[in-house]
Amino acid sequence: MALDANRFAEAASRALQDKQLKAALDHNARLADATRIKSMAATTGAETLRQQGRGARLRGLAQLPELLEQTEEQITARGGQVLWARDADEANRQVLAICQRHGLRFGVKSKSMVTEELHLVPFLEKHGVRMLETDLGEFVVQVDESRPSHIVAPIMHMKKEGIHKLFVEKLGMEPMEDDIDPQVMTRFARQYLRRRYFEADFGITGGNFIIAETGTIAITTNEGNARLGTALQPVHVAIVGIEKVIPTWEDYATLVQTLARSATGQQLSVYSTLYNGPALSEEGDGPQHYYVILVDNGRSDIYGTQYSEALACIRCGACLNTCPVYQNVGGHAYGAVYPGPIGSVITPLLTGVENATPLPFASSLCGACKAACPVDINIPDMLLGLRHDLQEEQSPLWRLGMQAWSWSFSHPLLYETGRKVSAALSGAFSGEDGKLRSLPGPLGAWTEHRDFPPFPQESFHDWWRRERDGQSGQDGD
Amino acid sequence: MSEAREQILGRLRDARDGLPDAPAAPERYQPVSVLDDESAEGLLSRFRTELEGLQGEVYVVPDEEAALDQVLTLLAESGARHALTWDWPHIPLPGLAHALGEVGIDTLQATPDNREACEAAEAGISGADAAIAATGSLVVSTAPGMGRLATLLPPQHIVLLRQERLLPSLEAWVAQQRADDLAHLGTRSNLCIITGPSRTADIEKNLVLGVHGPGRLQVVVVEGES
Numbered sequence: 001m002a003l004d005a006n007r008f009a010e011a012a013s014r015a016l017q018d019k020q021l022k023a024a025l026d027h028n029a030r031l032a033d034a035t036r037i038k039s040m041a042a043t044t045g046a047e048t049l050r051q052q053g054r055g056a057r058l059r060g061l062a063q064l065p066e067l068l069e070q071t072e073e074q075i076t077a078r079g080g081q082v083l084w085a086r087d088a089d090e091a092n093r094q095v096l097a098i099c100q101r102h103g104l105r106f107g108v109k110s111k112s113m114v115t116e117e118l119h120l121v122p123f124l125e126k127h128g129v130r131m132l133e134t135d136l137g138e139f140v141v142q143v144d145e146s147r148p149s150h151i152v153a154p155i156m157h158m159k160k161e162g163i164h165k166l167f168v169e170k171l172g173m174e175p176m177e178d179d180i181d182p183q184v185m186t187r188f189a190r191q192y193l194r195r196r197y198f199e200a201d202f203g204i205t206g207g208n209f210i211i212a213e214t215g216t217i218a219i220t221t222n223e224g225n226a227r228l229g230t231a232l233q234p235v236h237v238a239i240v241g242i243e244k245v246i247p248t249w250e251d252y253a254t255l256v257q258t259l260a261r262s263a264t265g266q267q268l269s270v271y272s273t274l275y276n277g278p279a280l281s282e283e284g285d286g287p288q289h290y291y292v293i294l295v296d297n298g299r300s301d302i303y304g305t306q307y308s309e310a311l312a313c314i315r316c317g318a319c320l321n322t323c324p325v326y327q328n329v330g331g332h333a334y335g336a337v338y339p340g341p342i343g344s345v346i347t348p349l350l351t352g353v354e355n356a357t358p359l360p361f362a363s364s365l366c367g368a369c370k371a372a373c374p375v376d377i378n379i380p381d382m383l384l385g386l387r388h389d390l391q392e393e394q395s396p397l398w399r400l401g402m403q404a405w406s407w408s409f410s411h412p413l414l415y416e417t418g419r420k421v422s423a424a425l426s427g428a429f430s431g432e433d434g435k436l437r438s439l440p441g442p443l444g445a446w447t448e449h450r451d452f453p454p455f456p457q458e459s460f461h462d463w464w465r466r467e468r469d470g471q472s473g474q475d476g477d
Numbered sequence: 478m479s480e481a482r483e484q485i486l487g488r489l490r491d492a493r494d495g496l497p498d499a500p501a502a503p504e505r506y507q508p509v510s511v512l513d514d515e516s517a518e519g520l521l522s523r524f525r526t527e528l529e530g531l532q533g534e535v536y537v538v539p540d541e542e543a544a545l546d547q548v549l550t551l552l553a554e555s556g557a558r559h560a561l562t563w564d565w566p567h568i569p570l571p572g573l574a575h576a577l578g579e580v581g582i583d584t585l586q587a588t589p590d591n592r593e594a595c596e597a598a599e600a601g602i603s604g605a606d607a608a609i610a611a612t613g614s615l616v617v618s619t620a621p622g623m624g625r626l627a628t629l630l631p632p633q634h635i636v637l638l639r640q641e642r643l644l645p646s647l648e649a650w651v652a653q654q655r656a657d658d659l660a661h662l663g664t665r666s667n668l669c670i671i672t673g674p675s676r677t678a679d680i681e682k683n684l685v686l687g688v689h690g691p692g693r694l695q696v697v698v699v700e701g702e703s
Contacts, residue, residue, distance in 0.1 A: 052507060061499070084479055085481060090481060136679045198593075214659060222676050224691075231629060250651055250655075253508075253647045254509065273669045283621050284589065285589070286625055286666060300485060300492065
């Protein structure tokens, strides 16, 4: 399934017709949103913690070059190796070079958004290195040969019946006769994957945070897959975006908890794993070789611009779960590695605005995303900024229309006349409920994917004049 | 130094003027959750409530003899015959090796060459650096004789914990490390804060335990001072 964010409207329309997707999202996204709200409310003060977490991320960004150097120094001192990658191709080639140096043929991978962004797995497989996703959701996605639809819960778009069918058909699981039991399917996946953990000769992980003062890579999982995928195998490669740095362990203590609460409503994820370096020589398990790849891939282009704040994102997924657009169209419609509100900001910034023109408009600017964000990122403001940047990308007709609209708004007489004409004509284009579904000519671009409310026969101006006059008569003032 | 490194750092340094202002680090960080009662009993009671809420199990015993009995009972209940353990000096329960041997339970420690034998173990036995009451968590760190696999590979994980190692919050644990100048952290290749049994809710938000790590997490707390 190719990614194409420019086909958002088409993909969203299709998603809206998909009853199974609707059922899955109604259940999963809304439940996740409610769980987050409850969990943050149970803290010592959600707003203070939000600002505390935000401060940690902003300090990380403010001192980014120095903190990255500190990180490198710390990791190197413990016998790890730090590599720097300017773009996806450079990062992928570095992983491949590590595989070739150590003769690695088969890797287990835990969930990581940056590796999705790099398209690392297809790259490695093309070069003869087999990769297996070990997070249950990502494993299902890999077997399905599809894409994750959420940055925390990759199979939020799926119902258990679909997963059952997949496991039976592709992996030869014994079909379940009556009720489909997620427990049985999970046990099946555990056994299937367990064998392969032992066969693998390296593990790949992402990183949720880099704690600069000790050069520690922090990863959170609930399943234990990242920890197991770096305990049995001789080589561990951690691939992390350069923006993930935070200065101190105190910052980590705040963020690892608000991350868990915002993502899944837990107080902490089950395994908050912290990597300092390769195993010491007398240790009985753990990797002998430890590599950290620091990936730029467009981040330094965002750094220092009006969109810098987007780099503070901790990838909890709360803005997806709470977004009325995401709740209805799901993650795939965005045609991007990072879906949802934060995705609509970072996708255009990372891939180029021309490759994601509809995404800044895939929002009602209701502000729910900002309210949900554990580091208070002003997503609506940045979406507006991107819309402004995109003016040049829009059709001249659209721009002309918007200019005319703006001009008529500042000329009351013209505005009223226009409204009266529109009201008189709107009957000709409205559906049974009065809504306008297909406007003529260039106006049709609006109604192609949206309804337009009917023009009222009486305007607010008229109503106001009538009421004001009536009132003054009755009250005598 | 690599060209990529210099270029990335150079680009960041050139662009940093446009960044939003960052607030100074707080003098005192607000903890995410606090305990009403930080007495020894308060910590234990909260730890138990939190971990049991995650379907972990907590057994509080008055002394080492009772702790030995408790471990044997847990192993008898699960029917485990092979236990993957930390090296004995790192498990705060003298006499455990002997007690397990007496009831015929095979024990082994992980080495780079005995992976298959480790996989056959039905139970793992370890200690812990610390436990965190507010979240029901255990902190484990690696060192020679204190491996990852005993806490991870077998379906049943038994943790021996001295009550004095209970701390109120994650923030308190970080403060303890800070007081030590982060020296302890610096000597460990890996740490893990374990909060409950391994779990997933990927399939329609249904909770399933024991995905890749242990589905049963049993903490035996030995009361009093050591």
